[in-house]
Amino acid sequence: MLRAILVDDEPILLNKLKSLLLNNEQVEVVGAFTESSEAIRAATILEPNCAFLDIEMSEMNGIELAEQLTLMYPDIDVIFITAYNHYAVQAFEVNALDYILKPFRTERLDKAVERLLRKKGYSLVQTPRQCVIRCFGSFEITIDGAIIKWNRSKARELMAFFIQNESKWVSKYRICNELWPEYPAKQALAYLQTCIHRIRKIIKDAKIDALEIEYSEDRYILRIKNAQWDVQQFEKKYRIFLEFRTIKAAEDALEYCRGEYLDGEDWLWSDILREKYVLIHDEIRETLVQLKGSL
DSSP: OEEEEEEOSOHHHHHHHHHHHTTSTTEEEEEEESOHHHHHHHHHHHOOSEEEEOSOOSSSOHHHHHHHHHHHOTTOEEEEEESOSTTHHHHHHTTOSEEEESSOOHHHHHHHHHHHHHHTTOOSSSOOOOEEEEOBSSOEEEETTEEOOOSSHHHHHHHHHHHHTTTOOEEHHHHHHHHOTTSOHHHHHHHHHHHHHHHHHHHHHTTOTTEEEEEETTEEEEEEOSOEEHHHHHHHHHHHHHHHOOHHHHHHHHHHOOSSBTTTOOOGGGHHHHHHHHHHHHHHHHHHHHHHHTO
16 A cells, blocks of 8 residues: 655645645555645654655745655655646656646656656556554444444454554463353353454455464464554554644544543453553643633
């Protein structure tokens, strides 16, 4: 998936570009900025693999910004979107992949995205199924907009547990202690195997490429690839908030924290993280009130 940052000092044009790119399932807009310095600082966290840049900007022009981003990420691809055609030579000197003149048509932007996808080896025909994981509020996973139905409540809880421990090897004995503490070890292990089988069948039947469970040496691990996960998105926005402490950074973070973590669930293993996010949410909200009050 393309991970794009957008930089344009005209907010209306920036929002238009963001809206158009969000219509493409293979593009994730990880950040949109009106200031080049903010984009550079945020890029260290956002890890973009492509950038759509205006050229004539007051603080730092797009050519200079492209040079800075390329130093940070040598494989990043840059597409310039500008109202001036006399920067073309300079643009391609910094290895720009494309150069689009404003006002641009949607079809022209689509062609630029296709060039990006081809260069990075992504398929233009078969797009991956869109997997969305929601942990703030009621826990749910959707595939192309359809909510996954678990049938067994423990399978649903186990998946939530795996997601909370994403990319970490977890002992099957620890899982049993967390989810079936009231049962003898042998019986708890049997329940675990039943739920694992159920989850793997759901993943296979729904053709969910974004989720993969591995097993080795009595441990399990869940890997999440190219999914829209609100916790992951919130954590990145929270780091940006801590860096900038602006109204926009606060509002961007709060946009992903809609409701308590795993709200309505009585899963004891999630209590510590739930309290952590309550405190973070309150911190951002209080800072936002202070920032708006100082205007």
